[in-house]
Amino acid sequence: MQARSGAPDARALQHFFDHAARILGEANVSRDHQHGALKGPQGEESYGDPFSTTATHQPGGAVRPHTVEEVQDIVKLANAYRVALWTVSRGKNLGYGGSSPVVEGTVVLDLQRMNKIIEVNEEYGYAVVEPGVSFFDLYEEIQRQGLNLWPSVPAIGWGSVLGNTVDRGLGYTPNGEHSQSQCGMEVVLPNGDILRTGSGAMKDNKTFPLYKGFNSGFGPSLDGLFFQSNLGIVTKLGIHITPAPEAYATVEVSVPREEDLVPLIGTLSDLMRRSIILNSPSIANIFRIALTSKVPEVHAKLAQYMKPGSNVPADVLEEIRVQQGWGYWRAYFSLYGSVEMLPALQKTIQRAFSAIPGSQVEWREFPGTPGSFITAAEIKEEEIPHSGIPTLAPLGIVDSRQQKGGGHICFSPVLPPSGRELYDWYLTAKQRTIDAKFDFFADFHVYPRYVIAIELVIYTLDEEEAIKDLYSNLLHDASDQGYMEYRTHVSYMDDVASKLDFNESAFRRFTSLLKDTVDPNGVLSPGKSGIWNSAVLPLRSSP
Ligand code: ADP
Known part of the structure; x- marks a missing residue:
């Protein structure tokens, strides 16, 4: 079989690896998927999706070039042996398939060594x-x-x-x-x-x-x-x-009722269109606020329900919310400006949110000194990295369904920024999630003219079938409402692309034409974002 239609021929693959080893050195060639990758969430060094136990997207090995010239040589080899490559840079991509290719058996082109x-x-x-x-x-x-x-x-x-x-x-x-x-x-x-x-x-x-x-x-x-x-x-x-700004404040805005999502999003996106807020606010719901809190009794309460086949009932979340004095939603963003600007920005924010009854605004302020800039050492750490201090802390949430080594998947539709459309979509998606016995974890990102509404779902690895059903329901519901995802897991790339149906899928036909022109042998990342050579496209286009 040729690269364009699936896993490569075993002998061609062996010749490809032999030849690649002469270029890169044997140490930089993995003839199976089990070693050579950067360490994953549990310390594993295998390629693939750390959040999946199925073999559907298992890679057929990996090559690790160090220079641009080596990348060029490997691509030429791939053409010569008709071996397909799946490009990753560090191959993390958690929630979207890790370093897994769309087509099982594709060789990972791992660029981790090109790290200048x-x-x-x-x-x-x-x-x-x-x-x-x-x-x-x-x-x-x-x-x-x-x-x-x-x-x-x-x-x-x-x-x-x-x-x-x-x-x-x-x-x-x-x-x-x-x-x-x-x-x-x-x-x-x-x-x-x-x-x-x-x-x-x-x-x-x-x-x-x-x-x-x-x-x-x-x-x-x-x-x-x-x-x-x-x-x-x-x-x-x-x-x-x-x-780095001269003056800085992190802001958390909480609103008490579920339906307050509408004015919360509407106010945030308006403040962004007016360049009052410059970074994208992210929004958590009560489930996420509770799960990421540092309150032991809240965790103990959640743990009673967070296990395979079970989710946290709405009345329990409401009880936690009232006891802790939390909002139903919490938005996180920051203010970046000069010493003179910061107080004025804070007043504007206060005034804007005072229109939502029961809202609370909390600050962490760095008023600054004229002529000097706020440093990471002053900030130390942040719940959300608005100042760019990297962290691995959120990795722990995948173990929260009473099992170590669980996973998460992200469903990520793009919606208009008023909050009204988002709320309608959210109610449908939340019900789907509850019916499937998972918890709705909101990670909504607000921009001036759209919202990327990431729903993150935590699962244990023996709930993979249930998570697949949920995902495809979420996908179909959102597309029935007129929305598509901004990014998706390798398992759903064809599903998302098959929704691009304007003028008999003109977009897909065009990307396929480009693919045939620049990559006639189909050696680069077959199926990425639903892009295939024209010989393969009809096989992958089922609605
Ligand atoms: P991260 O480690 O930041 O999560 P990855 O290296 O896993 O990112 O890359 C995410 C996705 O982006 C990959 O699955 C691949 O489709 C695409 N990609 C990554 N690196 C490249 C690259 N150098 N050229 C083209 N596409 C790339």
Whole structure:
């Protein structure tokens, strides 16, 4: 069988590995999936999805190049032997499949060894990184150099800056929408050629990591072709970084009733459209507030219900909420400004939320000193990394269903920002989740013109079948309501892509045309985001 239609022929694979070992050294070739990956949540070093026990998406081994030239050589080999590669940068991608490919048997192209921070520029606020650079690496380098920069990090900091960005991941500083902060890319194409986007298209151009234009460069923007895609391997990436502010305050806004979600979201997105709030507020529901609290009796109460086949009843959550004096929803965001600006921003926030009866606003304030900038050492740590201090703390939640080594999956639709549409969707999704005997954990991210409503569901590994049913119900419900996901797990990429049905799936037909043109042998990440060569697409397009 050829790479384009599934797992490669066993002999071709062996020849590919032999040849790859001559280029990379045997130590950088894994002939099965069981070793060589960066350590996972339980310390394991195998490739695949740490949150799954099924073999459906098991990789057929891995190769770990160190240089761009080695990546080019490996891609040429893949074409010669018709072996498909699944590109990962650090392969974390928790909740979306880890380093699992769509097609079982695909070889992971693991870029963890390409871990150079090529440049960090304090004056203009950007960095240029290779794929293996983690959020911890970038943060630590900034601390080492003592730079006044707050790099954005997602909830868990061990992933790749580049990998997370090209998969449209989210962080928490004003540059936290990583795909929007990307500026300049270097890409190895499926034929081994190499391309730079934006200003980088010109050799030695001085604005490669600076000028985004209307997405980047002169003429059409090519950068977008390499987000959530399989048209190239990104080997360098420019990323804009928020300067450390002079004055800073973290803010938590709590509202008491479930239906207060509507004005909460509406107020937050309005404040974002007016550039009062600069980073994306994230919103937790009472279940998440309780689960992530540090109150032992609350944990003891939850533990009575959080086990396979069972969830925490609404009246128990309400009892906890009232006893602790918590809101039903809590929004987390921060204010970034100058010494003079901060008090005015705080007053504006107070006034805006006073319109929601029973709302409470809490601050952690860093009023600052004129002319100096707030440092990570002053902040120490944060529940949500609004100042860019990376953490691994949230990893623990997967063990909370009375079993070590559970998992979580994220369902992530994009909705309009008024709060009204979100509330309707939320009520349907919550009921689905309760019916399936799981708990609804909200991680909603507000932007000026949309909300990315991440529902995170925690499960134990023997609940995988139930979680699959729930996920596909959530997917169908949301698409019936007119919404699609911003990102999905490898198991659902075809399902999400099959909902892109305008004009007889013109979008899918076009990406397939591009795929045939740039990757005729289908060697790069087959099936990523539902993109296939045209010979395979009809087989994968069932509604
Ligand atoms: P992280 O470790 O930050 O979670 P991953 O390395 O797992 O990120 O990457 C997430 C996804 O992004 C991968 O599954 C892959 O589809 C895509 N990706 C990662 N790195 C690259 C890259 N260098 N070029 C193209 N796509 C990539």
